[in-house]
Amino acid sequence: MLDRQRSQLSRKRRVIAADRLAVSRVGGGGRPGCHIAWAPERSGTNAFHDMQHSMISTALAAVSLRDLALVQAVHRQGSFNSAARAMHISPSGLSHQVQKVEQALGAPLFERGGRKVVPTAGGQRLLERIDAVLAAAELLQQAARAGAVAFGGELRLGVPASLGPYLLPHLIAPFPQHFPGVRLGISEGKPRGLLRRLHEAELDAVLAPLTPAASGIAMQPLFFEPWEAMLRADHPLAGRRSVALDQLEKADAILMAESHADGDGHVQDVSLESLAALVSLRGGHALVPALAHERLASKPDIVLAKIRGQAPGREIALYWREATPWGTDLVAFAKLLRALARQLPGLKLVG
Secondary structure, X not given: OHHHHHHHHHHHHHHHHHHOOEEOOEOOEOOOOOOEEOOOOOOHHHHHHHHHHHHOOHHHHOOOHHHHHHHHHHHHHOOHHHHHHHOOOXXXXXXXXXXXXXXXXXXXXXXXXXXXXXXXXXXXXXHHXXXXXXXXXXXXXXXXXXXXXXXXXXXXXXXXXXXXXXXXXXXXXXXXHHOOOOEEEEEEEOHHHHHHHHHOOOOOEEEEEOOOOOOOEEEEEEEEEEEEEEEEOOOOOOOOOEEOHHHOOHHHEEEEOOOOOOOOOEEEOOOHHHHHHHHHHHOOEXXXXXXXXXXXXXXXXXXXXXXXXXXXXXXXXXXXXXXXXXXXXXXXXXXXXXXXXXXXXXXXXXX
């Protein structure tokens, strides 16, 4: 009996040993010298843990999204000092975190020592991947907040400085009625810079003059805003409610950069209030958007007149990223803006 039990135990051991080997066969049959490998089956947390370690190194796993954002800031600013100020960190701390990312990736990202920090050839490809990781993280965060509140609770809106102060007062009251619980964050700037920030996911939407949309950007035309003539009070045409363009001397024009098309006159990249001050000091005239009429007409020594005939002006559109999770909310926001434009004098709906 004892010999029989020993024999059975020996056979079980041989079966277990055989099960632990997997023989790779070539051409349908095994042969001496073939590769032998055993991959034990795992389940649950241990299997996932092993898989993660096989794909991501321990050093890279220790890199945070904040670390990647610091690297991105250096790339965009082209300077460690500028990036440190923008990200509210000391230059030495920023340099340390960038080195941490470089060591985790096993490759340098930037060439140091020159007046401007530039990516290495390999670093440029890795920086594109870092941008994609941060964009995906933002979408993850937005998707997690989506559903209960429009825009995930906040709409980051970019508006040109020549439009925001004159349109937004009409938007402040109806916005919370249409989008309760949503915070409206406003960023002013030049249209080109705002659209760049939109493309880089720093803004959710931008109001800007009509321009061909970049790849991945959706656009909804809203309204046409005509220019008006802004004159000094002693201008020969100052007493008229409307003037024709050919009555205005082109050489006397003081134009904001956005409104000039043919280069005639003195182009000034300043605010509308500063433009009014220049007209008051120098004389001449300027073309300004109609929404600013009330504010500019209150300035001393300034009068405004409408342009007779087919007045020049600008078409304003709403831009957003096609990949945004807030597409439905932004369409509703565009409808609200069009409804406001219908009520404001001088504006005409387009699109």
